Amino acid sequence: MITLLTVLIAANKVSHTHYVPKLNCNCPPGFKLNDKNECIAQNLYMAYSTNNDPGVGGLKTALPKVRDGFSPQQIDLGRYLFFDPVLSADGTISCASCHDPQKGFSDGLTASVGINGHQLKRSSPSLWNVAYLKLFFWDGRASTLEEQMQGPLFSKEEMGNTPENLLKTINGIENYRHLFSEAFPNKSSSDPISLNEIYTAITAFEASLISLNSKYDRYAHGYHEALNAQEIEGMNIFRSFVARCAECHTPPLFTNQQIAVLGTPEPNGATLDPGAQIPFKDSTLRGGFKVPSLRNIEKTAPYMHSGNFATLRETVQFYTDGRGHAVPKEENLRIHWHIWEPELTDFELDRLVDFLKTLTDESFMPKVPKVLPSNQAAFTNNQNQESIQ
Numbered sequence: 001m002i003t004l005l006t007v008l009i010a011a012n013k014v015s016h017t018h019y020v021p022k023l024n025c026n027c028p029p030g031f032k033l034n035d036k037n038e039c040i041a042q043n044l045y046m047a048y049s050t051n052n053d054p055g056v057g058g059l060k061t062a063l064p065k066v067r068d069g070f071s072p073q074q075i076d077l078g079r080y081l082f083f084d085p086v087l088s089a090d091g092t093i094s095c096a097s098c099h100d101p102q103k104g105f106s107d108g109l110t111a112s113v114g115i116n117g118h119q120l121k122r123s124s125p126s127l128w129n130v131a132y133l134k135l136f137f138w139d140g141r142a143s144t145l146e147e148q149m150q151g152p153l154f155s156k157e158e159m160g161n162t163p164e165n166l167l168k169t170i171n172g173i174e175n176y177r178h179l180f181s182e183a184f185p186n187k188s189s190s191d192p193i194s195l196n197e198i199y200t201a202i203t204a205f206e207a208s209l210i211s212l213n214s215k216y217d218r219y220a221h222g223y224h225e226a227l228n229a230q231e232i233e234g235m236n237i238f239r240s241f242v243a244r245c246a247e248c249h250t251p252p253l254f255t256n257q258q259i260a261v262l263g264t265p266e267p268n269g270a271t272l273d274p275g276a277q278i279p280f281k282d283s284t285l286r287g288g289f290k291v292p293s294l295r296n297i298e299k300t301a302p303y304m305h306s307g308n309f310a311t312l313r314e315t316v317q318f319y320t321d322g323r324g325h326a327v328p329k330e331e332n333l334r335i336h337w338h339i340w341e342p343e344l345t346d347f348e349l350d351r352l353v354d355f356l357k358t359l360t361d362e363s364f365m366p367k368v369p370k371v372l373p374s375n376q377a378a379f380t381n382n383q384n385q386e387s388i389q
């Protein structure tokens, strides 16, 4: 009887400190578990040729190489870390503060706001389909997700942390030590958690954010009724050599992953953002930015690196207002040759917006954790929370 009581008390103690008892052992939707406990991406685009020169209009073309192969446990652990404000210096900001699932994993602001109210200079990009990207940040200055996240984690203006303090915090939370030992084989819960394991888990979660089941996708795979006449008209304008959108926003990812100089304006007369010129040390890239994917674009207003355009209609209008019309007089930018004067009519611009809205798909939306291993409140502005397990 006494032993039974001791066992019960001990069990109660464990479940009390372990707010999250176990990680998910199933892959998120869109992935299939193989016999090595790896989640492998599955989608209809895999049936198409991987030819590198598919032409700009091709609907049935392959996606770029995907970052997959993470375990279900790593993906689930990354989900907790992504929503946990203990990753920031003062426990106030998580990745999700600026990448809110309800706002297309962006934040709805012209420019994001970091720790202690620091005003950042650029708008927060969506994280949908980052598993397919080769360059990260608007100016393309990072080439992996692991490298990218060290920007916000350790920037004084974003999450304000240091590698030493982050390790100290995470290692000090028994529940995390337990979960990391579940997500990383050959690790016991008394082994210290490393930075690389933190980066791997968050990368695993980010790479699970797949959006490839939009109305457009159904159309592309051969279901003609998925788009109405106006949306098809918009798609044809998008792919035309007059508008040239698909030259840069190439399907199926809707980006060719290049840097292009467009000469988009800064808000309120702010000075020109040199963009890719800085990381690539190349003056021909002055004012150049990464071509963003347009998937779920309906959800991520305001638009461009500067968040200067409030609506999609204003954004597409930019492309027809004349090459270089928004470039400050003292600047001499090398504007990309596909940016010209297509003289699109109001009717055509409206149809482009109709088409852009067919790229919305949030069917694989992950759940916001109800409880976090740190027992901090998860970022909550949100109805999509899971129920307590």
Ligand code: HEC
Pocket: 082, 093, 094, 095, 096, 097, 098, 099, 112, 113, 114, 115, 120, 122, 123, 124, 125, 126, 127, 130, 133, 135, 136, 137, 138, 139, 145, 148, 149, 152, 153, 157, 158, 159, 202, 206
């Ligand atoms: C304070 C707001 C803020 C926080 C917190 C934040 N981000 Fe970001 N994130 C941004 C902004 C703004 C950019 C674009 C910055 C730039 O391009 O210079 C960005 C860019 C990114 C990108 C690049 C996407 C692309 O298409 O190039 C990824 C990936 C990303 N963030 C992931 C994360 C992760 C993971 C975390 C948590 C470790 C995080 N972010 C925390 C605001 C934030």
Ligand code: HEC
Pocket: 238, 243, 244, 245, 246, 247, 248, 249, 259, 260, 261, 262, 264, 289, 290, 291, 292, 293, 294, 297, 300, 302, 303, 304, 305, 306, 312, 315, 316, 319, 336, 337, 338, 339, 352
């Ligand atoms: C020369 C390559 C190029 C062409 C052609 C092009 N774009 Fe873009 N697009 C970009 C780049 C680069 C950006 C980001 C620019 C910035 O932030 O200053 C962008 C941004 C956008 C955005 C905002 C994305 C976001 O996340 O904020 C939309 C919407 C868009 N383009 C639609 C279009 C449409 C519609 C067309 C055709 C009329 C078009 N683009 C033609 C390169 C191009």
